[in-house]
Amino acid sequence: MGSGPLDDTRFVGYRRKLIEDIRARGIDDLETLQYFDMVPRHTFLPEGVWPRAYEDAPIPIGFGQTASQPSLQAYYLSFLSPKRHEKILEIGTGSGFLTALLALTSDRVYSVERVRELSVRARRALDGMGVKNVALLVGDGTIGWRKYQPFDVIVVSAASPSIPSALVDQLADGGRMLIPVGSKESQELVHVQKTGFLISEDIVKGAVSFVPLLGRFAWADGGG
Numbered sequence: 214m215g216s217g218p219l220d221d222t223r224f225v226g227y228r229r230k231l232i233e234d235i236r237a238r239g240i241d242d243l244e245t246l247q248y249f250d251m252v253p254r255h256t257f258l259p260e261g262v263w264p265r266a267y268e269d270a271p272i273p274i275g276f277g278q279t280a281s282q283p284s285l286q287a288y289y290l291s292f293l294s295p296k297r298h299e300k301i302l303e304i305g306t307g308s309g310f311l312t313a314l315l316a317l318t319s320d321r322v323y324s325v326e327r328v329r330e331l332s333v334r335a336r337r338a339l340d341g342m343g344v345k346n347v348a349l350l351v352g353d354g355t356i357g358w359r360k361y362q363p364f365d366v367i368v369v370s371a372a373s374p375s376i377p378s379a380l381v382d383q384l385a386d387g388g389r390m391l392i393p394v395g396s397k398e399s400q401e402l403v404h405v406q407k408t409g410f411l412i413s414e415d416i417v418k419g420a421v422s423f424v425p426l427l428g429r430f431a432w433a434d435g436g437g
C-alpha cells in the first residue's frame with residue numbers, strides 16, 4: 214500500500230482545488246497556503262479514502278478517529294503562525310498531516326498520540342516526505358511532554374472538557390496554545406497565552422467539532 218511516486222501527479226490538481234477551498238473559507242495567509250501545497254495529504258490517509266483525500270472535510274483514519282478538516286488546520290496555522298525557532302507540541306498526532314505542516318514551519322516539533330498504530334502510520338508518512346525534525350510519542354497528551362518543555366506553541370487537535378493544566382504549565386513565557394474546549398459534540402476554539410505569571414484565555418472561533426481528547430485530564434479513556 215501507499216506505493217507509487219510520493220508526489221503522485223494525479224493529486225496535484227486536487228491539491229490546488231483544496232487550497233482554493235481553504236481560501237474561500239477566508240484563509241488567505243500565503244505562507245499557510247504554500248505549506249498545504251507542499252504536503253501530499255493522501256500519503257497520510259488510508260488508501261481506501263484517497264479519492265477523498267483533498268476534500269475540505271474530516272476524513273476517517275481508523276480506530277474511531279478522523280483527520281481534521283484541512284481549513285480548520287489552516288486556521289490553526291495562520292492564527293498561531295509559528296516561527297522557525299519556536300518549539301511546538303502537538304497533542305493528537307492522528308494522521309500526522311498537521312504534524313507535517315508544523316514541521317515545515319518550525320525546526321522542532323513534538324507530537325503525542327494515544328493510539329500506537331496511528332503514531333506508527335504517521336511516522337511512516339513523515340518518513341516518506343523526508344521529514345526529520347519531528348519526535349513522536351505514544352501516550353496521554355493531557356499530561357504534555359515534560360521532557361521537552363517549555364513549548365512556544367501547543368496545538369491540541371482533540372476536544373477537551375477543560376484546559377489541562379499540565380499543558381498550560383508546559384507553555385513557555387510568551388507561549389500560546391489553541392485548544393477546542395466544550396462538550397463531546399461541539400466546542401469553541403480557545404487561545405491560551407502565557408505572559409509571565411499571567412494566563413489569558415480567549416475564544417477565537419465557535420462551533421467547531423473535534424474527536425474527544427481521552428486521558429487523565431480530559432474525558433475518561435475507554436468511557437464512551
Ligand code: SAH
Pocket residue numbers: 278279280281282304305306307308309310311312325326327328331352353354355370371424425426427428429431
Ligand atoms: N491533526 C490530526 C487530528 C487527529 S484527531 C489529523 O488531522 O489527523 C485527534 C487525535 O487525537 C486522534 O488520533 C486521537 O487518537 C488523539 N487523542 C485523543 N486523546 C488523546 C490524548 N489524551 N493524547 C494523545 N492523543 C490523543
